[in-house]
Amino acid sequence: xxxxxxxxxxxxxxxxxxxxxxxxxxxxxxxxxxxxxxxxxxxxxxxxxxxxxxxxxxxxxxxxxxxxxxxxxxxxxxxxxxxxxxxxxxxxxxxxxxxxxxxxxxxxxxxxxxxxxxxxxxxxxxxxxxxxxxxxxxxxxxxxxxxxxxxxxxxxxxxxxxxxxxxxxxxxxxxxxxxxxxxxxxxxxxxxxxxxxxxxxxxxxxxxxxxxxxxxxxxxxxxxxxxxxxxxxxxxxxxxxxxxxxxxxxxxx
Amino acid sequence: xxxxxxxxxxxxxxxxxxxxxxxxxxxxxxxxxxxxxxxxxxxxxxxxxxxxxxxxxxxxxxxxxxxxxxxxxxxxxxxxxxxxxxxxxxxxxxxxxxxxxxxxxxxxxxxxxxxxxxxxxxxxxxxxxxxxxxxxxxxxxxxxxxxxxxxxxxxxxxxxxxxxxxxxxxxxxxxxxxxxxxxxxxxxxxxxxxxxxxxxxxxxxxxxxxxxxxxxxxxxxxxxxxxxxxxxxxxxxxxxxxxxxxxxxxxxxxxxxxxxxxxxxxxxxxxxxxxxxxxxxxxxxxxxxxxxxxxxxxxxxxxxxxxxxxxxxxxxxxxxxxxxxxxxxxxxxxxxxxxxxxxxxxxxxxxxxxxxxxxxxxxxxxxxxxxxxxxxxxx
Ligand SMILES: Nc1ncnc2c1ncn2[C@@H]1O[C@H](COP(=O)(O)OP(=O)(O)OP(=O)(O)O)[C@@H](O)[C@H]1O
Ligand SMILES: [Mg+2]
Numbered sequence: 001x002x003x004x005x006x007x008x009x010x011x012x013x014x015x016x017x018x019x020x021x022x023x024x025x026x027x028x029x030x031x032x033x034x035x036x037x038x039x040x041x042x043x044x045x046x047x048x049x050x051x052x053x054x055x056x057x058x059x060x061x062x063x064x065x066x067x068x069x070x071x072x073x074x075x076x077x078x079x080x081x082x083x084x085x086x087x088x089x090x091x092x093x094x095x096x097x098x099x100x101x102x103x104x105x106x107x108x109x110x111x112x113x114x115x116x117x118x119x120x121x122x123x124x125x126x127x128x129x130x131x132x133x134x135x136x137x138x139x140x141x142x143x144x145x146x147x148x149x150x151x152x153x154x155x156x157x158x159x160x161x162x163x164x165x166x167x168x169x170x171x172x173x174x175x176x177x178x179x180x181x182x183x184x185x186x187x188x189x190x191x192x193x194x195x196x197x198x199x200x201x202x203x204x205x206x207x208x209x210x211x212x213x214x215x216x217x218x219x220x221x222x223x224x225x226x227x228x229x230x231x232x233x234x235x236x237x238x239x240x241x242x243x244x245x246x247x248x249x250x251x252x253x
Numbered sequence: 254x255x256x257x258x259x260x261x262x263x264x265x266x267x268x269x270x271x272x273x274x275x276x277x278x279x280x281x282x283x284x285x286x287x288x289x290x291x292x293x294x295x296x297x298x299x300x301x302x303x304x305x306x307x308x309x310x311x312x313x314x315x316x317x318x319x320x321x322x323x324x325x326x327x328x329x330x331x332x333x334x335x336x337x338x339x340x341x342x343x344x345x346x347x348x349x350x351x352x353x354x355x356x357x358x359x360x361x362x363x364x365x366x367x368x369x370x371x372x373x374x375x376x377x378x379x380x381x382x383x384x385x386x387x388x389x390x391x392x393x394x395x396x397x398x399x400x401x402x403x404x405x406x407x408x409x410x411x412x413x414x415x416x417x418x419x420x421x422x423x424x425x426x427x428x429x430x431x432x433x434x435x436x437x438x439x440x441x442x443x444x445x446x447x448x449x450x451x452x453x454x455x456x457x458x459x460x461x462x463x464x465x466x467x468x469x470x471x472x473x474x475x476x477x478x479x480x481x482x483x484x485x486x487x488x489x490x491x492x493x494x495x496x497x498x499x500x501x502x503x504x505x506x507x508x509x510x511x512x513x514x515x516x517x518x519x520x521x522x523x524x525x526x527x528x529x530x531x532x533x534x535x536x537x538x539x540x541x542x543x544x545x546x547x548x549x550x551x552x553x554x555x556x557x558x559x560x561x562x563x564x565x566x567x568x569x570x571x572x573x574x575x576x577x578x579x580x581x582x583x584x585x586x587x588x589x590x591x592x593x594x595x596x597x598x599x600x601x602x603x604x605x606x607x608x609x610x611x612x613x614x615x616x617x618x619x620x621x622x623x624x625x626x627x628x629x630x631x632x
Contacts, residue, residue: 067630076545076627097549104547111629115542119264120257131254132547188630 023087023216024050024073024184030081031068042068044239045082050184050216055207055229058220060236066220067188069236073218074107074186075099087183104132108177110187110206114169116161122148122172123157129180147175151205167198174205185210187219191226203229254548258556261536262563268535269564272528276568276606277575279521284576284594284602286517290510292592298496299431299439300347300365301489304374307462308471310492311342311478314485318499319347319492324456325484332482333461338474342463343368346447352440353416354403362399362438364417366447373462376441381409382426387443394426398587399438417450432591434500518605525606526613529564533557533617537624544626553621557614565610572606573599 031043042065050056050073058066071077073084075091084091087106094102108129116125123144130140145157151171161169170190177185187206191199203219203226210217211231219230227233235242263269295302300319301310311333316322333342346366353359367374375384376394386392393415395403404413413424422442430439442450448457463486465474471488478486487495501507533540540553548556576594583589 067627071627071630074545076629077625100547100549102547103545107547109542109545109629111542113538115538115629117257117261117264117539117542119260124257124260128257128543129546131257132543132552137256 020051020053021214022049023052023214024218025085026069026073026082027085028082029069029072029079029084031065031072031077032080042239043072043079046236046239046241048234048241050218051232052183052214052216053211054217054231055211056216056218057227057230057233058218058236059222059227059233060242062222064236065239066236070186070188070218070220074109074184075103104129105180106183108180108182108185110170110173110177110185110190112189112192114161114166114173114193116169116172116176118161121158121160122153122164122175125161125172126176126179128176129182133180144175144179147179148172150209151175165198167194167201170194170198170202171205174202174210178210183215185215185217187217189220189222191221191223196225199223199226254552254556255559257543258559259563261539261556262532262560268528268532272525272532272564273568273571275524275528276521276564276609277571279517279525279609280569280572280602280606281575281579282517282521283514283605284573284598285579286510286513287598287601288576288580288594289589289592290507290514291595291598292589293434293506293510294497294500296432296434296591297500298493299433301492301496302431303376304345304462304489305377306373307343307464308489309339309463309465309475309478309486310489311461311463311482311484311486312459314483316485317503319496322347322459324454325458325461326456327458329482329484330458330461333463333478333484333486336474336478336481338466338469338477340464340466341371342461343371343373344444344458345374345460345462346444346451346457347459348451349437350417350440350451352403352422352438355414358403360399360402360438361435362417362440363433364447364450365439365441366444366450367441368462369443369445372443376426376428376430378429380427380429382411382424384426386425387441389423389425391421391423391446392425392442393422393446394428394441395424396430396432396439397427398432398436398590399440400424400427401587402438418452420449422450432587436587518609521605521609525564525568525609526616529561529610529613530617532560533614534620537620538629540621541624541626541629544621544624545629550622554618557618557621561610561614565606569603569606573602576602 026046026048029043029046030041032039032041034040046069058070060066068077072079123141126144126148127140130143131137148154148157151174153168153171156164156168164172191202194202206217206219207229298319313323313325330342330344333339348364350362350364351359352362365374372384372387380397382394387394400409403415409427411424415422433439465471475486475488478484544553580593
């Protein structure tokens with residue numbers, strides 16, 4: 001699928017929510033950390049669905065377990081109990097290297113701290129997921145340039161992260177998360193380190209470029225300024241889904 | 254991904270150079286100290302190394318090394334000559350003598366008296382004069398550092414005189430030798446002459462140099478000499494090792510050098526390992542991101558080993574190069590003359606570096622392998 005096809009200019013024609021298939025389904029997800037006395041339960045049986053072709057916001061107070069939940073959804077952590085169905089495959093069936101490969105092929109990541117490799121140029125950073133999949137460097141770089149173009153950084157291809165502003169670095173990170181056309185995009189506080197305007201640009205980009213047919217986009221945020229970008233908002237409190245199903249909102253509410 | 258590993262490594266030039274030079278410095282320390290050690294040990298066996306025309310050394314069985322020998326008697330020489338398989342056998346005198354020059358200055362010197370007729374054991378490389386002149390009365394040949402010690406720098410002039418045991422000695426040649434362990438001048442003269450240059454003793458035959466008949470194994474002939482005469486007989490290589498082993502076993506030199514080399518190894522490991530470990534540690538976040546993006550542990554191991562190998566190879570090349578340059582540029586310094594970088598030392602240093610690098614990357618790898626990819630979401 002071409003990224004350009006996603007640049008539908010939708011100020012918000014509220015999609016028919018029920019039409020969007022469920023891509024990720026959390027089923028009674030429990031997560032505990034530590035052993036013995038220091039054992040703490042962070043997630044107390046989460047049930048939640050992430051739909052394709054939408055931008056889902058995950059909100060909640062600090063320490064309520066948002067990062068833990070998306071780490072499990074993205075296959076970075078295993079749940080202590082329960083399971084996550086990823087595009088029809090239970091995560092419990094993807095162990096070890098199969099899970100690593102699943103991540104490489106199907107998941108894109110955007111981090112609060114960008115996590116770009118400082119000694120690689122923007123284009124080279126964006127090419128990494130393709131290199132991981134074994135594509136040749138020239139081919140990967142070509143594709144990386146296309147995607148950087150799509151996020152409006154076509155003129156910054158050969159700059160190092162240190163030569164870019166925070167907002168620009170986050171756009172590079174988004175390009176990197178999308179270059180291999182993953183089915184799931186996971187973003188943890190992508191705007192937290194950015195000023196208001198850069199945050200808007202980043203959210204706008206996620207909304208315009210990332211959201212595509214069949215792709216689930218989940219964004220953890222604290223930032224009340226970006227709530228309007230969510231097609232659906234999941235609210236968490238203290239390791240539980242607050243009012244799980246009824247928190248569906250259309251942003252023009 | 255190898256390319257990414259390379260970029261990560263070389264991206265921060267300062268850190269990259271720091272790591273490479275850490276390794277290079279470690280290699281320099283290790284290889285330079287080992288080479289000097291080997292050189293010193295070689296020097297202890299200078300006499301056996303420099304006698305190239307006789308393959309068998311015979312001495313009193315109580316002799317501990319080439320400097321502390323109980324003299325043989327002339328009848329011993331004839332008995333060696335009588336052993337089946339011995340083609341010829343000649344005398345060699347070796348001892349210390351006090352040599353004095355005109356201004357009264359004197360130096361302890363190593364005096365070698367070689368067979369009057371055959372001149373077996375004579376120096377091979379003369380830088381001035383001729384070997385035939387050694388047959389002239391009072392003639393001596395002195396090694397170049399010895400000449401410099403007595404008469405300073407400047408063009409070599411033959412005909413200079415010294416005095417040993419109230420006997421006049423005339424320099425008829427200057428030679429290159431393997432420098433001795435103690436940096437004493439080495440003086441060659443005929444056997445009969447040497448007896449006059451040294452204080453009188455009853456027996457003065459330090460060694461018998463012998464050679465086996467054509468086609469015989471020197472080892473075998475040594476065996477025959479031992480059983481027939483009761484004397485100690487060794488082939489030239491065995492003699493060299495005999496002397497070196499004495500110094501290895503009964504002096505503090507190996508221990509001291511062992512300590513220095515171990516220190517070099519530890520310092521080298523500390524510098525190289527530490528810088529490389531820190532390098533990985535500082536990149537932990539990046540490795541975590543790669544891990545999250547689906548780079549397998551094996552791939553990460555490969556990347557880190559590749560980085561380690563690059564650092565190791567370049568660091569080794571620089572370090573061993575510096576050692577080679579060091580020995581090359583000190584060839585004319587008397588104290589270091591004849592020292593060189595044996596390939597075995599270069600090989601050992603390579604092994605040491607490989608070990609350092611493997612250790613450093615193992616410690617770093619551990620960190621990366623147990624790294625939870627989920628840390629990428631933490632600040
Ligand atoms: N590896 C871990 N070991 C132990 N406890 C952990 C671990 N990871 C998270 N926690 C705990 O789990 C709880 C939830 O953490 P999490 O990072 O998921 O919260 P969050 O909602 O993302 O918070 P924030 O909004 O501040 O990022 C916290 O109390 C945290 O201390
Ligand atoms: Mg968090």
